[in-house]
Amino acid sequence: MTTTLSPDPLADLRALFTYPFMVNALEAGTIVAVLAAAVGWYMVLRRQTFAGHTLSVMAFPGAAGAALAGLPTALGYYVACAGAALLMRRAGGRQFRRGYGTETATIATVQAMGLAAGYLFLSLGHGVLGGTETLLFGTFLGVSRNQVLTLLIIAAAALILIATATRPLLLETIDPEAATARGLPVALLDTGFLLVLAAAVAATSQITGALLVFALLVAPAAAAQQLTMRPGAGLLLSVAFALAIVWLGLGIAYFSIYPVGFYVTSIAFAVYLAARFARVATTRLA
């Protein structure tokens, strides 16, 4: 962007909201931050980070395949992510569970196959899909009104699903055996959560790009879990971190020539480091 900072911070803030594309980007970023932070909080607690990453990568074959077939890109994102979630449902890849090694082999194979398919689609539809980089690293700048509305609907649905299943999901996450003993539908919860995660990832990666979803999905949640293990406070903290990351990142990128992905990931990393240091400092003092 060519806009430069002026000495008046208020004028700068007003400048942020002058262009409709920036308003769209801020709205989309806000929706995505809330969604990713809430779903990500469960993902980090369930130690399904690897599965989450594989889902985020699926956005690439999804978009490339949709472009090749002449379908809307967003549809490709959701279909590919949901398909991968179903393929992985027997191998959620939760670290420290028995047989984790071979489970991760399934996840990794799904990921590599997805990428291989994406690359094939890309070379088949030569020229149809212009920006591989945009696909992988995202852009906040091309967000349309319709996209914002779709994001809002998806986010609301995913958050309502998570909210209604909060108690069983928490129990199933922390102690799967107790959950089974109580007669909770463990398999359904597992698959359901992966599908919600897929929706969240597909939505987020439209904004951040397939490879940078993690900045919003993991960093705020992991930082929050460094500071508190109480579910309510942790979820709120995670959302607050994510909002700060997105708003700051977009704000800085607006006045800079360098891509927003760099700022968002860097701020996310800094937030996580700060949370780690804060925890170490408080435990030393106590």
Added chain:
Amino acid sequence: MFAHVFVRNAYLAGTFIALACGVVGWFVVLRGQLFAGDALTHVAFVGAIGAAVLGFDELVGLFVLTLAVAAGMAALGRRGQADDAAIGIVFAWILGVGVLLLAILATSASGGTGVAAANTLFGSIYSLTASGSRLAAAIALATALTVLIGSRPLLLASLDTDVASARGIPVRALGIGFLALLAVVTAESTQAVGALLMLGLLAAPAGAAQRLTANPYRGLVLSALLAVLAMWGGLALSYQIGSLPPSSAVIGLAGAAYAVVALRTRHGRRQA
């Protein structure tokens, strides 16, 4: 097809890279470190871009950054294994730096960055030079041999940390050394199959082998064999079919083998 020099180069480098991936991958799967491997493959991409920006040789950037990150991951966790959330955040940030480097490259260089980026991400095995492929083969062979020589203590350290430390095996040092080897394989294979697809060659043959046999040495041989066969088959397929990129073909075959094995073993377990 072997009349062409580029095909011979690709087969020479590809065979040994696949061999190394099969052997190292078997231990990666056993130790549950695929996510670390995944992170390293993404880091490799940033290393290559960084080298391009600073004007180094691509290979230097690949090796320096993957080794540095492997050391960082080993330092973060106990037993030389990092927490998966920490891995995720670190590599998201390094990718973010990669995006910045790409942008710098795009504004400074005379274009053509798209091609360079695509080559690093998805590999370009058919464009290896004769000396490049010999070097790749030598490094890959050395890594595979190192892992095989250290396989007994590494096996024990991976399966039972306590027994291994009681026997005086330096578990932590082994963990760090193994991550370093993984970094070397990653950096090396990035040229052939690309940073994004390399994970498949690590995971699919090894995962299939572990589902088929619990015997470690049979498993190692099987894993290496499957990886090499996938490489040979994939290269031949993409040579015959012009629009099929070699890395997609290789990973496709490896993944298909894994899917067949996974379905069959699941079926067998149900009957038993």
